[in-house]
Amino acid sequence: MLAVSTGYDLRAKLDSQGYYDDFEVDRVAAVETNPKAKQSDLVAAIAPVADRLLKRYGAAQQERIDALAREDEPAAQAAKDKQDALVLFKGDMGAYLRLYAFLSQIFDYGNTDIEKRYLFYKRLIPLLEFGRERETVDLSKLVLTHHSLRDKGRQRLNLSEGETPKLPPIDATGSGALQDKEKALLDEIIAKVNGLFEGELTDGDQLVYVNGVIKGKLLEDELLIDQAMNNTKEQFSNSPDLAQSLLNAIMDALDAHNSMSSQALNSSKVRDGIRDTLLGPGQLYEMLRKQGENRRGAQR
Structure with a gap:
């Protein structure tokens, strides 16, 4: 894998x-x-x-x-x-x-x-x-x-077909077992990225790349957090800064994910597909707003 x-x-x-x-x-x-x-x-x-x-x-x-x-x-x-x-x-x-x-x-x-x-x-x-x-x-x-x-122990994880087994948490502060809503969002992400990339890539590969690595880098972008806090989701989705930050995140991930990053850099269709996936079931906008709200609360 x-x-x-x-x-x-x-x-x-x-x-x-x-x-x-x-x-x-x-x-x-x-x-x-x-x-x-x-x-x-x-x-x-x-x-x-x-x-x-x-x-x-x-x-x-x-x-x-x-x-x-x-x-x-x-x-x-x-x-x-x-x-x-x-x-x-x-x-x-x-x-x-x-x-x-x-x-x-x-x-x-x-x-x-x-x-x-x-x-x-x-x-x-x-x-x-x-x-x-x-x-x-x-x-x-x-x-x-x-x-x-x-x-x-270990379990097989199949997010695209049938029932997905619940997974044990890492620890008390870890990620915990996947709930039905989270599983549905993961299924939707997989459905949206399916066919977006070429080559022998599994659902897990694409899920980790789009919803893990790329989204993770975007969630650390202070400018995007500020824009999510101060704009509607529609305004945010059309921000040129979002497009640029997405491009930067793809380039940062190039070494570890050469195949998918190369395809994303060479295709606006792939980048648009990643953006739409993150703004949809990936809940990038909502998570950025939550981070902004948490920081505001910590500063009070």
Whole structure:
């Protein structure tokens, strides 16, 4: 299944960035899986990583400001590239979590390095508030909830025919079993993307690509969140920024999903099909609005 290969490719991409090492991943996972661990243990494990990355982003931000002040465009662009790389890194971690949540309901991850990274990324992402740096890491979102690595078994997942078996949750904060409404939406997504792409692609491949990877990247787009909050769905669907963000998301996914991304880049019909699927059963607009409302509530 292409989605499984994608998971390993995404893990390799994240590891290769050099933003963390295996020791830091293992340390966080050890805290999460130790029932005797304390909140202070989690803080000690993950805060230094977040602090290092936030400072790296802040340094690049200052480099760009200084470069623009002296009208040094190459240096300013180099600094912006450093910032963009960190933002993309955070987005890729989010994509990994969504892919893991989907695939862990089908496959038994005997290689616990996969699950260790899930635990590590889940803790790191909320702390990386790029552009909102403080002198110290904001640890208000860091609350220890113990996790256990265990064999949950595996089930065949058939979303296109017959009855779909309910799947076991990842953990108390995981994705849970698919409900009837969610299954109906997944069935509708599969029906809409069926025939959109060419080649030997399974329903699962297309579902993960459109409703997981692409939608995940769009859900992290601050501009789209603002537009969803301040426009009707019809206005949002016609936004040129949505079309551009969709194109950017496809290009970001090119390495891990070469076949489908290449087809989408070369065909406006495929891009329109992805957009319509996400705006329909994919509920992109509704989810963007929900994220915006949650952020407004958190700022009050």
